[in-house]
Amino acid sequence: MSWRWINVNALVAVAVVGAISLLIGAIESVTHISNISNLYILGIAGLAAWRGLFPAVFASFLAFLAFDWFFIPPVHVFTVDDPSEYLALLTLLVTGIVISRLLTLVQRRAAEAQARQRETQLLYEVSQAALTSPRIHEVFDLALKRLNETLGLSWSRLLVRGEHDGPLCLVAANGESPEIPDEPQWLQRVLEEGEPMAVCLLPQNVRVVQSMALEKALTSQDGRVCQVYVPLRLESRVEGVLVVGEKNPGVDGAAEDRDVLLAFANQLAIAVQRDALAEQEARSRAIQESDRLKSALISSVSHELKTPLAAIKASVTTLAGDGQDPEVQRELKESINRETDRLTRLVSNLLDMSRIEAGAVHPKLELTSMADVISDVLDRLGGTTRGRHVDVQLAESLPATWIDFVLVGQVLANLLDNAVRYSPPDALISVSAEVVNDQVRVTVFNEGSHIPEAELERLFDKFYRLGTDTGGSGLGLAIARGIVESLGGRIWAENVGRRGVAFSFTLPAVTDRPDAPLSPQPVAARP
Numbered sequence: 001m002s003w004r005w006i007n008v009n010a011l012v013a014v015a016v017v018g019a020i021s022l023l024i025g026a027i028e029s030v031t032h033i034s035n036i037s038n039l040y041i042l043g044i045a046g047l048a049a050w051r052g053l054f055p056a057v058f059a060s061f062l063a064f065l066a067f068d069w070f071f072i073p074p075v076h077v078f079t080v081d082d083p084s085e086y087l088a089l090l091t092l093l094v095t096g097i098v099i100s101r102l103l104t105l106v107q108r109r110a111a112e113a114q115a116r117q118r119e120t121q122l123l124y125e126v127s128q129a130a131l132t133s134p135r136i137h138e139v140f141d142l143a144l145k146r147l148n149e150t151l152g153l154s155w156s157r158l159l160v161r162g163e164h165d166g167p168l169c170l171v172a173a174n175g176e177s178p179e180i181p182d183e184p185q186w187l188q189r190v191l192e193e194g195e196p197m198a199v200c201l202l203p204q205n206v207r208v209v210q211s212m213a214l215e216k217a218l219t220s221q222d223g224r225v226c227q228v229y230v231p232l233r234l235e236s237r238v239e240g241v242l243v244v245g246e247k248n249p250g251v252d253g254a255a256e257d258r259d260v261l262l263a264f265a266n267q268l269a270i271a272v273q274r275d276a277l278a279e280q281e282a283r284s285r286a287i288q289e290s291d292r293l294k295s296a297l298i299s300s301v302s303h304e305l306k307t308p309l310a311a312i313k314a315s316v317t318t319l320a321g322d323g324q325d326p327e328v329q330r331e332l333k334e335s336i337n338r339e340t341d342r343l344t345r346l347v348s349n350l351l352d353m354s355r356i357e358a359g360a361v362h363p364k365l366e367l368t369s370m371a372d373v374i375s376d377v378l379d380r381l382g383g384t385t386r387g388r389h390v391d392v393q394l395a396e397s398l399p400a401t402w403i404d405f406v407l408v409g410q411v412l413a414n415l416l417d418n419a420v421r422y423s424p425p426d427a428l429i430s431v432s433a434e435v436v437n438d439q440v441r442v443t444v445f446n447e448g449s450h451i452p453e454a455e456l457e458r459l460f461d462k463f464y465r466l467g468t469d470t471g472g473s474g475l476g477l478a479i480a481r482g483i484v485e486s487l488g489g490r491i492w493a494e495n496v497g498r499r500g501v502a503f504s505f506t507l508p509a510v511t512d513r514p515d516a517p518l519s520p521q522p523v524a525a526r527p
Contacts, residue, residue, distance in 0.1 A: 013055040016046070024036055157242075158172040159241050196228065198229070231265065242265045311335055315332040365402040367400050370401070374433065378390055378416075388429055391430040411483050424448040430443075431445075439508060445501070450501065451493065491506075
């Protein structure tokens with residue numbers, strides 16, 4: 001409370017009492033009204049609601065003197081003829097003071113209720129954001145912004161421990177903060193003691209450290225820079241430090257600010273701990289997924305390696321003997337060649353999958369007809385289709401598009417190999433290609449099989465196989481999806497009634513040369 005504030009409010013009180021006195025004088029010159037002094041009470045009540053307690057009480061005394069001086073006989077003296085007038089004057093004075101006090105108290109309680117509501121809303125918003133937001137840094141930014149708005153702070157910063165209890169790291173800031181000498185020392189002290197602390201830098205580089213009355217440190221003063229350190233404490237552990245600056249000019253600190261800052265810091269500590277637990281859970285899930293994939297890899301690859309190696313070993317052992325019939329020797333050599341190709345495909349699939357997941361797939365686009373891709377794949381797969389006839393259906397309006405001939409051919413080969421492997425020997429297999437909504441759509445259909453709806457999406461997971469008697473490593477469809485997605489397309493499987501299963505993929509139907517080559521898209525590991 002400054003002298004300027006006192007003088008201004010005193011002048012306002014004088015003006016209000018003077019105006020009411022003039023009004024009463026004008027009314028008394030025309031007619032006499034009993035209890036006309038109540039007009040002073042109305043003015044005093046208005047002053048209490050407008051300017052506060054001091055001008056209202058001051059106006060009560062002025063009204064007491066003015067009414068006695070101007071309107072109670074004998075006028076212009078502070079004495080009265082009728083002793084009962086003293087009671088009226090005293091009633092005026094007491095009523096004015098009581099009303100002033102009551103109105104000021106009501107206003108104060110209303111302001112405190114609004115402040116508590118804002119503080120409660122602040123804590124609620126922070127806790128809700130911490131529970132629902134997947135990005136913890138966005139929670140921190142929102143929390144500091146709302147804290148500054150609620151308490152009227154000029155700036156705030158949040159520092160949390162690094163990984164494995166490392167040094168404090170700045171994770172969020174709101175507003176521009178000044179530099180305080182020896183701040184690492186103050187931060188370390190708060191971490192060790194776990195108690196809030198205010199550090200003020202006075203002129204001539206004098207530093208004052210205090211642990212209590214933080215509201216005084218938060219109130220802005222000329223020639224002084226203060227900041228308050230509040231620990232993010234959860235039980236006996238300090239997760240970080242909240243650093244706040246002084247309030248904006250004209251906003252005074254309150255005794256409740258300490259409790260609000262401590263509650264706010266506790267909410268942030270819970271958010272920090274929740275984020276740490278989420279990271280631990282994510283690491284645990286990643287380790288579990290890695291173990292699952294490792295087990296699946298060992299199970300799949302060991303089975304796929306054991307069969308061809310055993311066949312090769314048996315064939316080589318037989319060939320090493322004497323007196324073999326030439327026809328038998330030819331069959332054994334074909335067996336060795338076939339099983340070697342099988343091993344080569346297995347190793348190629350593993351290498352392809354690792355390249356896709358590492359984002360090392362670099363498409364080489366060329367203007368190619370999908371009909372040429374299909375024809376080339378069918379020629380190359382002549383030995384693996386087991387003599388099955390493949391029906392090809394191409395739309396007449398199928399244009400040449402900019403695609404990667406080799407990668408798209410690999411996708412189609414994997415789908416055809418899957419169709420041969422999972423359909424009866426006499427089942428129809430067809431390949432079709434058409435343009436749908438500016439997309440080239442290729443579909444491989446095979447009769448005689450049906451996949452449960454719950455399994456359709458899992459078909460494209462690594463090492464996933466519907467049965468164990470069909471062979472294969474469980475990587476073909478996963479590789480197909482990785483390649484298609486790296487080319488900007490989509491792949492899926494669907495049942496065609498009870499007739500069979502269709503595997504389809506789409507690619508952009510780009511007929512003009514692309515301005516820039518496609519960048520490889522890494523494919524995240526899927527559970």
